[in-house]
Amino acid sequence: QPNSAGARFRRALAEEKPLQIMGTINAYCAMMAEQVGYRAIYLSGGGVANASYGLPDLGITSMNDVLEDVRRISAASEVPLLVDIDTGWGGAFNIGRTVKEMIRAGAGAVHLEDQVAQKRCGHRPNKEIVSQEEMVDRIKAAADARTDDDFFIIARTDAFQKEGLDAAVERARACLEAGADGIFAEAVHTLDDYRAFADGIGGAPLLANITEFGATPLFTREELADAGASMILYPLSAFRAMNQAALKVYREIRENGTQQEVVDTMQTRMELYDFLGYHDYERKLDELFAKGKG
Ligand code: PYR
Known part of the structure; x- marks a missing residue:
């Protein structure tokens, strides 16, 4: 499908190096990001949990919770949307159904991770991951379920924290072999780590998650380009700023009885x-x- 969301995502990835993927917490944010010139946008699983449900990023929200936001955002913008599908919400057929439903809802890409179902935020301690075999099965199920060949599947590995760089790169390679289109190296710490990942996966697209107040320093686009990253994710940057702005307004009007100062x-x-x-x-x-x- 030449103009599917997946095809548009692949075009953006080919044309912008590295591709900046901007977090858009709702449909209106997606419209602003589009008009500012972003070529790809993102729906964070943590963001859906926090903003739409008032819950922490601990695997509490479901596929349907996320789909609702995917539909709203993809209806409001032509910019291809990458969606965080956490662990895929179940076994092989659940993961397959998730991929099909994400395509139907208008997503162009997803990332699927190797944490256990009882997941945690990628930048928190004590994450548990499934075996490499189980992760490879998740990717096989996702790739097999594609109803659009251009739909882009990113394997996210959280293995770096527990197993170190070599094991994480090895896992990433196995995921690519199983049908993943790109790799999301979560919570790595240095540009050398990104470089090692990029080299280790032989030029396959590598995503760097540059989330604030996390385990990864706020590397610049130029630094990450030099380190071999081809996608840079800013999952919740605008959301955090929006929250701070809203809080200031809530406090101001409560305390002073007028919005004149804000x-x-x-x-x-x-x-x-x-x-x-x-x-x-x-x-x-x-x-x-x-x-x-x-
Ligand atoms: C999130 O923002 O939820 C990610 O997983 C990156």
Whole structure:
């Protein structure tokens, strides 16, 4: 399918090096990211849990919880969406169903990880991972379930923390052999680690997760390009900033009884309308219903 979300994701990956993949917590954020020029956007599993359900990133939300947000975001933007599907929510057929449903909901890519179902945030201690054999089976199930050949499947490995670099790279290679299109090396610490991963997987696309307040320093696009990364993920950067901004407004109005001190921090009504294309909708209404009624 030449213009499927998967095909668009692959095109973006071929054309932008490294590809910046920007976290968009909801449909409106996706529209802003698109208009700023991002070629790929992201729905974080932690983000769905936190923002849509008020829950921590501990494997509590389900496939359907995530799908709801995927549908909303992919309907609002043409930019291909990478979706965090955690551990795939079950065994082989569950994972297969997850892949099919993600494609149906409009995703262009997913990442599937090797943590146990009782997962933790990738940047927290005491993660447990499944065996390499079990992870390879997860990837086989995902790749086999593709209903669009261009749909892009990224194997995420959390093995670095517990098993070290060599074992993690070995796992990554096995995942590629099993049908993964790219590798997400979670919570590695140095540019040398990324370089070793990139070399170890022989030029397959490598994703670097540059999440704030985590285990990985905030390396720049140029540094990561030099280290061989071909995708850079910013899962929750805007979400964290939005939260801080919202909290400031909540406190200010509660304490001082007016928004006068914070109104300058707000996006204006006109800016909102511009991103939404509000005036085009109004014109359409006029065109459809106002003519000749003057
Ligand atoms: C998350 O943001 O939830 C990731 O897994 C990167």
